[in-house]
Amino acid sequence: MTIINREKFLNHLADRLDQPRHQLAQHPYQPISDLPQTTLADQTPAELLATAKTHSEKIPVTFVTTAKAQLGAQLTTLIQERGGGPVLLPTTKAFEQFQLTAWQQSLAETQQVDYWQAENGRAANLKLAENANLSISFADFLLAESGTITVSSGAGQGRAFHFLPQHYISVVPQSRIVPRSTQAIAWYDDEIKAGRLGSSAIHFITGPSNSGDIEMHLVTGVHGPLDVVYVVVTDC
Amino acid sequence: MGLKTSTKPFEERIAAAAADKFATASIAQSQDAQYVKREGARSELGHWQEWRKIGQSIRQHAINYLPDYLEEFSDHVDQRGGSVFFAQTPAEANTYILNILKEQESRHVVKSKSMVTSELDLDQKIQALPDTTVLETDLAEFILQEDDWDEPSHIVFPALHKNRDQVKAEFEKIGYVGDNDPEKLARFARHYLRERFLEADVGITGCNFAIADNGMINLNTNEGNADLVDSIPETQIVVMGMERIVPSMKEAEIMDNLLARSAVGQRLTTYVTFAGPKAQDEADGPTNFHVVILDNNRSEALGTEFQEILQCIRCGACLNVCPVYRHLGGHGYGSLYPGPVGAVLSPILGGYEQFGELPFASSLCGACTETCPVLIPLHPLLIKHREVETDRLKMMHGFKDTQMKIVGKATASPFLFKMGLQFKHFGMQAFTKHQTPTALNFFAYQGAMIKNGPGLIKGWTDVRDLPQPPKHKDDFRVWFEHHQANQGGATK
Numbered sequence: 111m112t113i114i115n116r117e118k119f120l121n122h123l124a125d126r127l128d129q130p131r132h133q134l135a136q137h138p139y140q141p142i143s144d145l146p147q148t149t150l151a152d153q154t155p156a157e158l159l160a161t162a163k164t165h166s167e168k169i170p171v172t173f174v175t176t177a178k179a180q181l182g183a184q185l186t187t188l189i190q191e192r193g194g195g196p197v198l199l200p201t202t203k204a205f206e207q208f209q210l211t212a213w214q215q216s217l218a219e220t221q222q223v224d225y226w227q228a229e230n231g232r233a234a235n236l237k238l239a240e241n242a243n244l245s246i247s248f249a250d251f252l253l254a255e256s257g258t259i260t261v262s263s264g265a266g267q268g269r270a271f272h273f274l275p276q277h278y279i280s281v282v283p284q285s286r287i288v289p290r291s292t293q294a295i296a297w298y299d300d301e302i303k304a305g306r307l308g309s310s311a312i313h314f315i316t317g318p319s320n321s322g323d324i325e326m327h328l329v330t331g332v333h334g335p336l337d338v339v340y341v342v343v344t345d346c
Numbered sequence: 347m348g349l350k351t352s353t354k355p356f357e358e359r360i361a362a363a364a365a366d367k368f369a370t371a372s373i374a375q376s377q378d379a380q381y382v383k384r385e386g387a388r389s390e391l392g393h394w395q396e397w398r399k400i401g402q403s404i405r406q407h408a409i410n411y412l413p414d415y416l417e418e419f420s421d422h423v424d425q426r427g428g429s430v431f432f433a434q435t436p437a438e439a440n441t442y443i444l445n446i447l448k449e450q451e452s453r454h455v456v457k458s459k460s461m462v463t464s465e466l467d468l469d470q471k472i473q474a475l476p477d478t479t480v481l482e483t484d485l486a487e488f489i490l491q492e493d494d495w496d497e498p499s500h501i502v503f504p505a506l507h508k509n510r511d512q513v514k515a516e517f518e519k520i521g522y523v524g525d526n527d528p529e530k531l532a533r534f535a536r537h538y539l540r541e542r543f544l545e546a547d548v549g550i551t552g553c554n555f556a557i558a559d560n561g562m563i564n565l566n567t568n569e570g571n572a573d574l575v576d577s578i579p580e581t582q583i584v585v586m587g588m589e590r591i592v593p594s595m596k597e598a599e600i601m602d603n604l605l606a607r608s609a610v611g612q613r614l615t616t617y618v619t620f621a622g623p624k625a626q627d628e629a630d631g632p633t634n635f636h637v638v639i640l641d642n643n644r645s646e647a648l649g650t651e652f653q654e655i656l657q658c659i660r661c662g663a664c665l666n667v668c669p670v671y672r673h674l675g676g677h678g679y680g681s682l683y684p685g686p687v688g689a690v691l692s693p694i695l696g697g698y699e700q701f702g703e704l705p706f707a708s709s710l711c712g713a714c715t716e717t718c719p720v721l722i723p724l725h726p727l728l729i730k731h732r733e734v735e736t737d738r739l740k741m742m743h744g745f746k747d748t749q750m751k752i753v754g755k756a757t758a759s760p761f762l763f764k765m766g767l768q769f770k771h772f773g774m775q776a777f778t779k780h781q782t783p784t785a786l787n788f789f790a791y792q793g794a795m796i797k798n799g800p801g802l803i804k805g806w807t808d809v810r811d812l813p814q815p816p817k818h819k820d821d822f823r824v825w826f827e828h829h830q831a832n833q834g835g836a837t838k
């Protein structure tokens with residue numbers, strides 16, 4: 111679009127620093143340590159699952175594990191425990207990958223089920239998200255160290271999808287549990303730079319919305335979901 | 347409000363802070379609780395000193411090559427379809443932002459917590475527009491707004507000085523019915539703010555870190571309000587201090603980890619987001635995306651001994667360990683940026699005339715320097731400020747300066763120094779009150795205490811015990827000479 115006042119501004123900074131501009135090609139940032147990459151990197155998949163569970167439950171997040179064959183039934187139980195629909199689902203091929211297409215149809219027979227679809231526009235999707243009791247996302251990663259799921263926005267799953275509903279469930283394969291944010295961010299960085307990910311927003315979500323702003327008394331559900339569930343699919 | 351949050355003199359601000367017993371107790375409780383959480387989180391991570399060096403190396407590199415990184419960042423924002431405005435002054439930034447609001451005929455602006463917009467006094471400027479409302483959506487900032495824009499008292503917990511009854515009273519003005527339970531108060535704020543989010547046409551956020559190599563903005567919140575601000579409105583305006591940049595998402599991720607552990611003792615902040623303008627195939631996020639990059643005298647620190655203060659990531663850890671902040675509270679500093687970081691940064695941004703007292707509001711204990719996650723030498727920078735004020739700018743005038751000169755001459759001359767030792771006991775006699783000797787005060791010259799001391803020592807005797815100096819014959823040196831003579835040793 112437009113860039114205003116740049117040259118004068120940056121020349122002033124270069125004067126203050128007493129060095130010419132355009133030095134980065136010769137002086138890129140060189141990491142001084144591999145600590146971010148090596149922290150928790152020695153954990154086995156089973157250990158990562160245990161670490162993720164421990165840290166997620168402290169946040170607090172409801173942490174559930176299930177085999178792919180039982181995933182649909184597990185989701186139905188979680189939805190019922192939270193008062194049922196309206197349920198907001200993403201438009202994604204992940205339902206096929208997790209063999210949930212039949213479950214989708216059966217869920218729609220008992221609950222109000224809506225889908226985030228970009229072609230319906232901003233207002234319609236925001237209204238669905240605001241009215242939803244619950245939304246279900248498919249996460250890109252689960253970070254063991256912090257109990258964090260990561261998601262990226264797109265046509266079938268917008269930003270507010272993760273924040274406006276009262277309850278939030280995120281499904282993640284066990285194979286996508288990584289030690290910490292280092293591995294996830296490296297993947298996003300690669301995907302964006304390679305042009306494979308055109309998402310405008312990447313979210314790292316660590317449990318329910320919370321605040322300690324009144325007398326440092328920690329309360330949950332200030333703006334985002336009141337409660338959060340991670341469902342780890344152990345055979346994916 | 348702007349950078350300067352009070353027009354009262356420093357002494358008055360201190361007296362007011364000391365009188366606010368709830369705020370003082372609240373800050374002490376907060377510091378103690380945060381100590382346990384922060385140190386626990388750092389200890390769990392392990393190798394904390396090495397992490398600090400990593401953080402320092404990233405921030406120093408970004409500042410050393412700031413013009414290049416800002417150029418790269420602005421190019422990428424442009425490629426994503428956003429606009430970038432470089433503002434030298436708050437006036438330039440405000441003009442640009444208010445023009446956007448006017449051009450888009452904005453009616454409802456929602457904001458997430460941003461200290462740099464407070465530097466701009468942006469809320470007040472928006473409020474002055476005839477047809478536009480502005481609402482702070484961070485719970486603490488919302489509380490302050492409802493209390494007639496009360497000034498913040500902490501970088502991370504701006505409403506730390508308010509108790510639950512005060513919050514309840516403010517919320518009752520806008521329809522709250524219930525008791526002072528923080529859960530219920532927060533739930534009321536959720537419903538109240540949700541309605542405003544959904545009608546908002548412009549969102550304004552700050553920026554934890556700007557990503558140079560892809561043009562994204564990295565935001566950290568525990569409440570999720572920034573995510574609603576950058577999801578729902580058609581227009582987003584990001585306001586960032588020019589130093590808040592990192593090379594790539596990889597470095598931002600490291601800084602986010604240091605920030606969360608240092609600010610509140612979390613492993614990661616609840617919502618960590620990297621976002622830019624809405625992609626074409628997406629439904630929400632800002633269609634109109636503006637980034638305002640503000641200097642506001644930050645460049646005064648570049649190339650000087652104060653450059654390292656620009657490494658700051660606003661975690662507030664230095665406030666949480668500072669014994670002066672513990673007693674003075676946020677309001678005592680009279681600056682948007684309180685505590686040790688504020689005492690270093692405020693004179694740079696606002697000048698010594700406005701904030702010259704702040705570098706002296708420190709015991710120089712060094713706790714701030716010890717805790718800083720990016721190794722800013724905070725207390726050495728406070729000493730440098732003092733040097734600038736006294737040696738370079740010759741700002742110390744008046745009676746105190748005269749006294750310091752007298753003390754300087756007296757301590758530099760052996761004759762005058764010895765004469766002072768001879769007469770110190772009797773010189774202080776008029777200011778001395780004799781207390782009943784007890785086990786506690788016996789060794790403080792048997793209960794003889796100076797009260798309302800004169801000149802330089804008044805500040806001390808107002809709040810601390812100061813024993814009357816001993817008679818010359820009881821001085822340690824005199825006693826030691828006698829003692830050695832009695833032992834048969836040399837006396838000189």
